Amino acid sequence: xxxxxxxxxxxxxxxxxxxxxxxxxxxxxxxxxxxxxxxxxxxxxxxxxxxxxxxxxxxxxxxxxxxxxxxxxxxxxxxxxxxxxxxxxxxxxxxxxxxxxxxxxxxxxxxxxxxxxxxxxxxxxxxxxxxxxxxxxxxxxxxxxxxxxxxxxxxxxxxxxxxxxxxxxxxxxxx
Amino acid sequence: xxxxxxxxxxxxxxxxxxxxxxxxxxxxxxxxxxxxxxxxxxxxxxxxxxxxxxxxxxxxxxxxxxxxxxxxxxxxxxxxxxxxxxxxxxxxxxxxxxxxxxxxxxxxxxxxxxxxxxxxxxxxxxxxxxxxxxxxxxxxxxxxxxxxxxxxxxxxxxxxxxxxxxxxxxxxxxxxxxxxxxxxxxxxxx
Numbered sequence: 001x002x003x004x005x006x007x008x009x010x011x012x013x014x015x016x017x018x019x020x021x022x023x024x025x026x027x028x029x030x031x032x033x034x035x036x037x038x039x040x041x042x043x044x045x046x047x048x049x050x051x052x053x054x055x056x057x058x059x060x061x062x063x064x065x066x067x068x069x070x071x072x073x074x075x076x077x078x079x080x081x082x083x084x085x086x087x088x089x090x091x092x093x094x095x096x097x098x099x100x101x102x103x104x105x106x107x108x109x110x111x112x113x114x115x116x117x118x119x120x121x122x123x124x125x126x127x128x129x130x131x132x133x134x135x136x137x138x139x140x141x142x143x144x145x146x147x148x149x150x151x152x153x154x155x156x157x158x159x160x161x162x163x164x165x166x167x168x169x170x171x172x173x174x175x
Numbered sequence: 176x177x178x179x180x181x182x183x184x185x186x187x188x189x190x191x192x193x194x195x196x197x198x199x200x201x202x203x204x205x206x207x208x209x210x211x212x213x214x215x216x217x218x219x220x221x222x223x224x225x226x227x228x229x230x231x232x233x234x235x236x237x238x239x240x241x242x243x244x245x246x247x248x249x250x251x252x253x254x255x256x257x258x259x260x261x262x263x264x265x266x267x268x269x270x271x272x273x274x275x276x277x278x279x280x281x282x283x284x285x286x287x288x289x290x291x292x293x294x295x296x297x298x299x300x301x302x303x304x305x306x307x308x309x310x311x312x313x314x315x316x317x318x319x320x321x322x323x324x325x326x327x328x329x330x331x332x333x334x335x336x337x338x339x340x341x342x343x344x345x346x347x348x349x350x351x352x353x354x355x356x357x358x359x360x361x362x363x364x365x
Contacts, residue, residue, distance in 0.1 A: 017239060017240050017241075018239045018240075019239065019341045019342060019345060020239050020240055020241060021236075021237070021238075021239055021345065021349070022236060023236070023241065023242045024241050025306055025309065025310075027341070028306075029334040029335060029338070029341065030334070030340070030341035033338060033340070033341075037338075048296070048299045049282065049286075049295055049299065050279075051299050051302060051303075052295045052296070052298040052299030052302060053275060053278050053279050053282055053295070054275055055205065055298065055299070055302035055305075056205070056278060056298055056302075057205070057271060057274050057275040057278050058201070058202050058203065058204065058205055058208075058270075058271055058274060059201050059202070059204070059205075059208065059268075059270070059271020059272070059274065059275065060201065060204075060208055060241055060243045060244070060267070060268070060271065062241040062244070063271055063272070063275040066272055066275050066276065067275060067276075067279050070276055070279050071279070075276065078272070078276055082268070082272060085240075085241065086240070086241060086244050086264065086268070088240075089238065089239050089240025089241075089244070089245070090240060090244055090245070090248045090260070090264065092238065092239065092240070093234075093235070093238050093240060093244075093245045093248045093249065094248050094252060094257070094260060096234075096238060097234065097248070097249045097252060097253075100234050107357075107360060108357070110356075110360065111353055111356040111357040111360055112237065112353050112356075113233060113237065114323075114356040114360075115326075115349065115352035115353030115354070115355065115356035115357070116237065116349060116352065116353065117313075117316075117317065117323065118317050118322075118323035118324070118326040118327040118330070118352060119326060119327070119330050119345070119348050119349055119352055120236075120313065121310060121313045121314045121317060121327040121330070122326065122327040122328065122329065122330020122331040122333075122334070122348075123330050123331075123334055123341075124306065124309060124310035124313060125307065125310035125311070125314070125327070125330075125331045125335070126330065126331045126333075126334035126335035127306050127310070127334075128303060128306045128307035128310055129331070129335035129336075130334075130335060131299070131302075131303040131306060132303050132307075135296070135299040135300050135302075135303050136300055136303070137296070141296065141297075141300045142300075144297060144300040144301055144304065145300045145301070145303045145304040145307070146304065147304065148300070148301040148302075148303075148304025148305060148308070149304040149305070149307040149308045149311070150304075150308075152304060152305055152308035152309075153308045153311055153312065159205060159305050160205050162301045162302075162304070162305060163205065163298050163301055163302060163305075165301075166297040166298050166300060166301035167294040167295075167297060167298045168294070169297050170290075170293040170294040170295070170296055170297025170298065171290040171291070171293055171294040171297075172290075172293075173289065173290070173293055175293075175297045175300070
């Protein structure tokens with residue numbers, strides 16, 4: 001007997017993966033809406049923690065889904081959520097990669113790419129907004145978010161430095 | 176390393192090489208590993224040249240699903256068929272998956288410590304700033320084109336403020352934006 005919550009996880013993230021145009025960063029508002037608002041699997045604060053853990057670990061940014069699965073149903077939950085997000089779309093990619101090369105230079109392909117680019121930008125910025133609302137609980141936290149965004153925009157520092165410095169400030173109780 | 180043309184015979188000979196190459200990519204980056212995929216594929220192992228990588232990347236971004244997983248599927252398949260895709264994906268995901276779960280378990284164990292809670296909260300604030308910076312960097316090339324700015328704003332408002340389900344937002348915005356891009360291109364040609 002498969003626990004119903006595992007099936008629920010597979011369904012939610014399997015469906016979500018097909019909406020992930022422009023990467024998992026663009027998917028965060030929708031993950032948040034389903035996991036926090038609809039399913040009630042975690043609180044706003046737990047969602048922010050899951051995001052922090054996934055960012056503090058090496059690897060693709062889709063790992064937030066593994067942490068959510070783990071929170072819901074332990075190791076099996078993590079495995080199911082991760083596979084649900086990867087496998088169905090991988091099969092689709094596998095099938096389409098063969099066809100796509102034939103459309104190289106086709107005007108429709110160019111229009112699709114130029115059309116989808118701004119949609120992705122809107123979604124990623126929405127992710128930033130939703131995450132800030134979940135993660136930042138005061139002016140110091142908002143300030144840290146804003147300072148990181150400004151510095152990351154205007155320098156070429158490795159992203160890990162920002163996380164390391166923030167982690168140290170937070171551990172010392174400064175931020 | 177120079178951008179010299181790729182010498183012949185640099186394609187991965189075995190699925191094991193794909194596994195290891197993508198494992199290196201998966202372990203290199205924090206909060207997204209696409210730049211490291213480019214470094215491994217184009218500069219270090221030279222399995223693809225610059226143009227081939229850009230094409231693989233644009234297809235990966237166009238198709239649904241995590242972009243880097245799509246890159247692994249396409250590159251793996253190109254060299255070693257379905258088994259190569261599987262090896263590349265496993266290599267990419269296995270270690271990061273185990274590491275993130277270990278971190279989550281550690282966090283769970285020690286979250287009563289004020290220092291751990293403080294550090295996690297600050298890391299998520301900073302990581303949020305990184306996401307915002309990524310979005311703004313992606314927005315820069317669009318700023319000169321009015322309709323693209325409007326589409327991006329609509330996407331932002333729909334998802335962030337109005338909390339519209341992503342499916343509905345995409346069903347309206349994606350065809351609209353592609354149609355505009357198509358019509359404008361047509362007009363320019365006439």
